[in-house]
Amino acid sequence: MAYHKKEGFDKEATEGLIENYSSILKLLGEDPEREGLVKTPERMAKAMQYMTHGYHQDGVAILDSAKFREDVSEMVIVKDIELYSMCEHHLLPFFGKAHIAYIPNGYITGLSKLARVVDVYARRLQVQERMTTQILKAIKESLNPLGAAVVIEAKHLCMMMRGVQKQNSVTTTSAFDGEFLNNSITRNEFLKLIAARLS
Ligand SMILES: Nc1nc2c(ncn2[C@@H]2O[C@H](COP(=O)(O)OP(=O)(O)OP(=O)(O)O)[C@@H](O)[C@H]2O)c(=O)[nH]1
Ligand SMILES: [Zn+2]
DSSP states (O other): OOOOTTTTTTTTHHHHHHHHHHHHHTTTTOOOOSSSGHHHHHHHHHHHHHHHHGGGGOOOHHTTTEEEEEOSSOOEEEEEEEEEEEEEOOOOEEEEEEEEEOOOOSEEEEEHHHHHHHHHSSSSSOOOHHHHHHHHHHHHHHHSSSEEEEEEEEEEEHHSSSSTTOOSSSSEEEEEHHHHHOOOHHHHHHHHHHOOOOO
């Protein structure tokens, strides 16, 4: 079901979603036949499949696809990786940045693959906490590093445009393993580096 990068949109899923979104528009008091809305159920069907296409991707396989043997054991950090996800409670977006670090243990991975792994787990119905640990777990499983760390900062539209309506709150979640968990100097170095701005 749903969107595949190579195969495009699944026909059966798209047809089912179009029908259901048309009903949703009616239930919301709209006329799905009016000009501006005629194509909306199809647009929504495709947008929602795109925004959940991470279900059909494998984070570990992506990291493995550019895994290189390298004898370095210095911390690698990729920070400010933008992400867009959707909360599983309201299907409203949450968005922000992920910061990732690992300490290689014989293997490194392509830097872009770390950013791709963020998308694999962001493009699903999520809670921020689970997404954070899923990213960490994929890095651990693929690279078996001496340590790994993931910090995510995000704003949740379900807290901004409805419900509690707080416009400025940012949620920070983190997950640490190995050296980052056991050694506060390593963890603090990572936290200091992600807080620093390039001049
Ligand atoms: N822990 C966590 N909570 C989330 C996330 N995204 C949304 N939520 C929260 O999920 C909760 C769902 O609470 P409910 O009381 O069932 O839903 P609700 O009545 O719509 O809650 P309000 O948003 O407070 O109006 C809310 O507190 C949301 O803020 C997330 O990524 N992690
Ligand atoms: Zn929500």
